[in-house]
Amino acid sequence: xxxxxxxxxxxxxxxxxxxxxxxxxxxxxxxxxxxxxxxxxxxxxxxxxxxxxxxxxxxxxxxxxxxxxxxxxxxxxxxxxxxxxxxxxxxxxxxxxxxxxxxxxxxxxxxxxxxxxxxxxxxxxxxxxxxxxxxxxxxxxxxxxxxxxxxxxxxxxxxxxxxxxxxxxxxxxxxxxxxxxxxxxxxxxxxxxxxxxxxxxxxxxxxxxxxxxxxxxxxxxxxxxxxxxxxxxxxxxxxxxxxxxxxxxxxxxxxxxxxxxxxxxxxxxxxxxxxxxxxxxxxxxxxxxxxxxxxxxxxxxxxxxxxxxxxxxxxxxxxxxxxxxxxxxxxxxxxxxxxxxxxxxxxxxxxxxxxxxxxxxxxxxxxxx
Numbered sequence: 001x002x003x004x005x006x007x008x009x010x011x012x013x014x015x016x017x018x019x020x021x022x023x024x025x026x027x028x029x030x031x032x033x034x035x036x037x038x039x040x041x042x043x044x045x046x047x048x049x050x051x052x053x054x055x056x057x058x059x060x061x062x063x064x065x066x067x068x069x070x071x072x073x074x075x076x077x078x079x080x081x082x083x084x085x086x087x088x089x090x091x092x093x094x095x096x097x098x099x100x101x102x103x104x105x106x107x108x109x110x111x112x113x114x115x116x117x118x119x120x121x122x123x124x125x126x127x128x129x130x131x132x133x134x135x136x137x138x139x140x141x142x143x144x145x146x147x148x149x150x151x152x153x154x155x156x157x158x159x160x161x162x163x164x165x166x167x168x169x170x171x172x173x174x175x176x177x178x179x180x181x182x183x184x185x186x187x188x189x190x191x192x193x194x195x196x197x198x199x200x201x202x203x204x205x206x207x208x209x210x211x212x213x214x215x216x217x218x219x220x221x222x223x224x225x226x227x228x229x230x231x232x233x234x235x236x237x238x239x240x241x242x243x244x245x246x247x248x249x250x251x252x253x254x255x256x257x258x259x260x261x262x263x264x265x266x267x268x269x270x271x272x273x274x275x276x277x278x279x280x281x282x283x284x285x286x287x288x289x290x291x292x293x294x295x296x297x298x299x300x301x302x303x304x305x306x307x308x309x310x311x312x313x314x315x316x317x318x319x320x321x322x323x324x325x326x327x328x329x330x331x332x333x334x335x336x337x338x339x340x341x342x343x344x345x346x347x348x349x350x351x352x353x354x355x356x357x358x359x360x361x362x363x364x365x366x367x368x369x
Contacts, residue, residue, distance in 0.1 A: 088135035093118035178228035188238035265357030287350035304346035
């Protein structure tokens with residue numbers, strides 16, 4: 001009986017020991033499991049190719065030094081003299097910059113397309129180079145290429161010069177046309193956005209009130225007249241006050257002319273010096289167009305002796321004042337017919353054309369007999 005009891009107690013003791021060992025083992029495994037997640041590799045989502053260079057992302061950078069780049073904002077202020085280098089990301093890039101660099105075929109400017117970017121370099125920049133610089137991706141389908149407007153990046157660069165407060169102009173006296181249907185700009189731009197500028201009329205001598213509504217000022221554009229009227233015509237200039245000098249600087253002079261004729265196809269008339277002529281006479285036919293001062297007009301003629309009779313054609317234009325000081329461009333083409341023959345009798349047709357369209361006018365020259 002005692003032997004059986006002893007055997008039972010021994011088995012019970014063994015079960016208790018096994019249970020404790022398993023509990024310790026489970027605690028150890030649980031501890032190991034808490035450490036393992038810290039060593040797991042984290043998976044990051046892949047960036048799709050089409051997301052790179054998406055709308056709103058600037059592709060323009062300024063090279064500061066070897067290996068150092070700056071993504072410019074809306075404007076930059078740089079010292080003149082130091083070479084400017086801009087880069088634009090893309091395999092086919094278009095550029096825009098102050099137009100006079102093209103006008104004078106300036107060899108200080110160079111543009112080179114590399115494998116992954118385009119590079120613009122302007123050596124020894126000066127105050128005159130102040131302006132907007134922009135680039136964009138050019139998309140081509142075969143031989144047809146177009147500008148990708150969504151990719152355009154730009155910055156306005158001031159080349160600050162303490163001696164040149166205004167951006168220099170090749171024109172010393174500039175004509176500006178005022179139109180009632182759109183704002184007009186007096187383009188006295190400055191080389192430093194902190195410069196204070198005022199607008200002045202020559203006759204009567206006075207400073208113009210710039211209230212920010214009817215007339216406002218932008219250092220990148222100049223003075224903007226929102227609703228031009230005849231009272232704004234006259235001679236003007238701008239005055240800039242330097243932060244380092246007591247003597248102000250005067251800009252180019254501007255002549256403001258108010259335009260009467262609205263935009264549209266040519267308004268043309270035709271008139272012969274005589275509607276009835278005799279053999280051997282001389283007469284002329286004049287075709288006249290009144291239009292916008294800056295609007296070029298071309299003339300072409302059809303007449304009875306076309307291809308058979310020699311004629312003299314003289315084209316000209318000038319600015320005139322009409323009505324209450326309105327400025328208009330008068331363009332004329334005059335055809336002269338000398339030593340009239342029978343073939344010269346008939347209809348004379350003048351075709352006038354501008355960028356808005358064309359207008360035909362005609363008159364008839366008859367025989368006196």
